[in-house]
Amino acid sequence: MSAPQEHVLAPANPDLAGLEHRLRDRLMLHELRSRRGLWNRLALGLALIGPGVLVMLGDNDAGGVLTYAQTGAAYGLGIFLPMMILLGFIAYLVQEMTIRLGAVTRRGHAELIWKRYGPFWGWFSLIDLVAANVLTLMTEFVGIRIGGEVLGIAAWITVPAALAFIAFTLIALRYYTWERVALAVAAFNLVFVPLAFMAHPDWHAVAAAFGGHGWVVPGGFLSVTFLVLLSANIGTTIAPWQLFFQQSCVVDKGVLPKDIVASRRELKLGIVGMMLVAMALIILAAQTLHGAPDASNLEFDAVLKSIDAKLGDVPMALFALGLMEAGLIASIVITASSAWAIGEAFDIPRSINAPPRQAVWFYAPALAGTTLAAAVVLLPHVPLGFLNLSVQVIATVFMPSALLFLLLLLNDRELMGEYVNTPLRNALSWAVMTGLIVCNVLYGIATLFPHAFGN
Secondary structure (H helix, E strand, C coil), X not given: CCCCCHHHHCCCCCCHHHHHHHHHHHHHHXXXXXXXXXXXXXXXXXXXCCHHHHHHHCCCCHHHHXXXXXXXXXXXXXXXXXXXXXXXXXXXXXXXXXXXXXXXXXXXXXXXXXXXXXXXXXXXXXXXXXXXXXXXXXXXXXXXXXXXXXXXXXXXXXXXXXXXXXXXXHHHCCHXXXXXXXXXXXXXXXHHHHHHHHCCCCHHHHHHHCXXXXXXXXXXXXXXXXXXXXXXXXXXXXXHHHHHHHHHHHHHHCCCHHHHHHHHHHHHHHHHHHHHHHHHHHHHHHHHCCCCCCHHHCCHHHHHHHHHHHHCHHXXXXXXXXXXXXXXXXXXXXXXXXXXXXHHXXXXXXXXXXXXXXXXXXXXXXXXXXXXXXXXXXXXXXXHHHHHHHHHHHHHHHHHHHHHHHHHHHCCHHHHHHXXXXXXXXXXXXXXXXXXXXXXXXXXXXXXXXXXXXX
């Protein structure tokens, strides 16, 4: 093992302007920890809610909504329903590591990569993240635009208004308030659950799907359609931005090693919400879109028209509102992930508590990327469905390298001490990373050579 690199754990460049707010938040948590009793424990648990719920409900973004709709349209009440539970376990395995890493080191993901592995790998991870974030943000603004148009609001109103709201929450609010506002927006993600009930599905068929019934995959498990939707579903469940976001969120919130257990519970809450919404969307699409031609290339317009035709105007309006919310909450958290990563990479003030005048280069680059994404979406003739699937698949392609850095850091005893990864966690993580690589390779072969697997 190499000699300890003390600069990794040296105090970060202090953000004096935001320090008072961060200290207040940490003192509040400290007071709640020091008190006994059920109500104080409940208050501490509620105060710690934030990073895990935001990262998972933000993961049910506008692109994810379309991916789940395409999945339900293509395969109905089949194999992808129980697969959501498996993906939930994988999401927990990955995101739990960011909790421990942030709580123990009190450093963001980008900062640790830069200081532990040097500028080359720092630039590599940062460029991957920012590029994927801008592409993902395009799909979020697509959802906001189309949801607004269904409700009779022009794109030139909804997209700039959403951009202004994202900028306002990031720049004008300190961390605690920003987190509470983001959580309030994220709560509307659950609107898709009652929509599944409105579709009146065959609940016996839903239950049977979890027992293996209906797992017939037209074209086989190596068909291009199955592989692209598999990659897209994985990409909308675990993505590089989530690692950077949750770890930086944990640091900015002031979570300590003693809060890891509570933070794990909060992450589980977020994952349950993510799985419920994902399964609700698949069920909804199975009832309204299953059998549609070229289902894996469906766009938002086709989904909304089908819901309107089969369920009526009110469910369609609720879906449109949910679509706008999904795009908005994802844009809020993805923009923050870019800001934190850039701030950490260049060792500048990097807290949402920092006043804009003293942290221009923390806020400006991230908002520039978000503005670029919004501008592209306002252009005519953008291939929305193709763009969405491409973004989700790109996230799957980038994920193995992001996961490798995470594993290296979690196995660094100099950094993690007693919180280092266990052999079981390592084995499971390597299995996930291997599965991602295999999925990427198979998808690449099936795309380049459509008849390679006999379909």
